[in-house]
Amino acid sequence: xxxxxxxxxxxxxxxxxxxxxxxxxxxxxxxxxxxxxxxxxxxxxxxxxxxxxxxxxxxxxxxxxxxxxxxxxxxxxxxxxxxxxxxxxxxxxxxxxxxxxxxxxxxxxxxxxxxxxxxxxxxxxxxxxxxxxxxxxxxxxxxxxxxxxxxxxxxxxxxxxxxxxxxxxxxxxxxxxxxxxxxxxxxxxxxxxxxxxxxxxxxxxxxxxxxxxxxxxxxxxxxxxxxxxxxxxxxxx
Numbered sequence: 001x002x003x004x005x006x007x008x009x010x011x012x013x014x015x016x017x018x019x020x021x022x023x024x025x026x027x028x029x030x031x032x033x034x035x036x037x038x039x040x041x042x043x044x045x046x047x048x049x050x051x052x053x054x055x056x057x058x059x060x061x062x063x064x065x066x067x068x069x070x071x072x073x074x075x076x077x078x079x080x081x082x083x084x085x086x087x088x089x090x091x092x093x094x095x096x097x098x099x100x101x102x103x104x105x106x107x108x109x110x111x112x113x114x115x116x117x118x119x120x121x122x123x124x125x126x127x128x129x130x131x132x133x134x135x136x137x138x139x140x141x142x143x144x145x146x147x148x149x150x151x152x153x154x155x156x157x158x159x160x161x162x163x164x165x166x167x168x169x170x171x172x173x174x175x176x177x178x179x180x181x182x183x184x185x186x187x188x189x190x191x192x193x194x195x196x197x198x199x200x201x202x203x204x205x206x207x208x209x210x211x212x213x214x215x216x217x218x219x220x221x222x223x224x225x226x227x228x229x230x231x232x233x234x235x236x237x
Contacts, residue, residue, distance in 0.1 A: 003120055004030075007084075010118040010221040011035035013228070014082045017116060020048050023075055025108040026062055027083025028055040028101035031118050035082050040065025052078060054108050055101040056176050078112040085117045086131045086209070088124050088218050092117070092231040093192050097134030097209035100165070100175050106207055106214070114216040121222035129158070129189035134165070134209040135182045135199060136175060145204030146182065152198035153186070160186040179206050 011034035018024065018039070026036055036051075036058060043049065043066055050068045052075075053059040062069055072078075083105055087095040094117060096102050109115045137145050146162060153159055165181040167173040172180055189195055189210075196210040213231075220227045 006120040006221040007031040007118070008034040008038070009226060010120065010219045011038055011082075013219045013221070013226050014116045014118045015039060015042065017080060018042070018047070018049060022049050022079040023070070023077070024049055024051045025078045025081025025083070025112050025115075026051040026053045026058050026067070027081065028058045028105060029084040029099045031084035031120070032058065032082065033061055035118060036061045036067060037065050040067050043067055050075075052108055054083065054104040055099070058101075072107070072111055078108065079114070081109045081112040081115045082118060083109065083115065085119055085123055085211070085215075085218075087128050088117060088119060088215070088220075089126070089128050089192070092215040092218055092229065093128060093213070094211035094215055095128050095131050095133055095209050096211055097136070097181070098131065100134070100173060100181055102134055102209045103136050103175065103177050103179070103207040106211060109211065109214045115214050117215045117218040119218065119220055121220040121227070124218075124220055127188050127190070128192050128210070129186045132183040132185045133189070135184060136177070136179050136206040136208065137182055138204050138206060139180050141204050142180070145202060148202040148204065149182065149184070149199065152195065152202060153184070156191060156195040156198055158186045158189055158195065160184050177206070
């Protein structure tokens with residue numbers, strides 16, 4: 001079974017959680033695209049749902065698949081967001097943003113009662129950081145922002161090379177929100193929650209690809225089938 005088939009398996013398993021009348025966050029990326037396509041088939045068969053896309057690409061995919069769309073200005077919450085991830089650790093913390101949609105993805109995930117992450121099992125890692133961490137930044141004052149990021153890295157015990165992301169055309173990649181992305185190759189992030197907090201405090205950082213405490217479950221497809229991992233709630237919750 002190839003990687004694309006595994007991604008579609010994970011998407012199909014997450015679709016089992018969708019019920020008539022739900023308001024859904026529709027993620028971005030190759031695995032989420034499978035979910036949108038499968039959801040479109042269910043909608044064509046009579047399922048009544050409405051979705052909020054996390055990128056212009058997902059919007060186009062949903063419209064092509066016949067999935068009705070809305071915005072977070074028109075509805076006050078989402079029942080479930082289904083999205084992919086670039087890395088998933090055992091606490092279900094994530095690195096996302098390899099495709100550049102991290103800001104909208106995080107807004108939508110935070111507005112949802114639940115977030116289900118769908119991926120092939122190569123995305124499951126013992127610790128985050130091998131995948132470069134995307135940091136969405138405002139172009140103005142980039143030098144100052146990068147110095148702030150470097151200081152945050154030092155305070156959190158990580159280090160690595162940073163580079164402004166370029167698109168396939170060789171020019172600077174611009175997000176749907178009109179921002180740039182700095183990718184940081186950190187290797188291993190021992191305390192992702194502390195790093196997330198430090199990066200969020202930097203003027204010029206719009207958002208970062210550390211998704212802490214947002215995913216409620218992960219659906220992983222591998223050669224031995226589907227695994228579903230639920231996030232453990234802290235004692236007292």
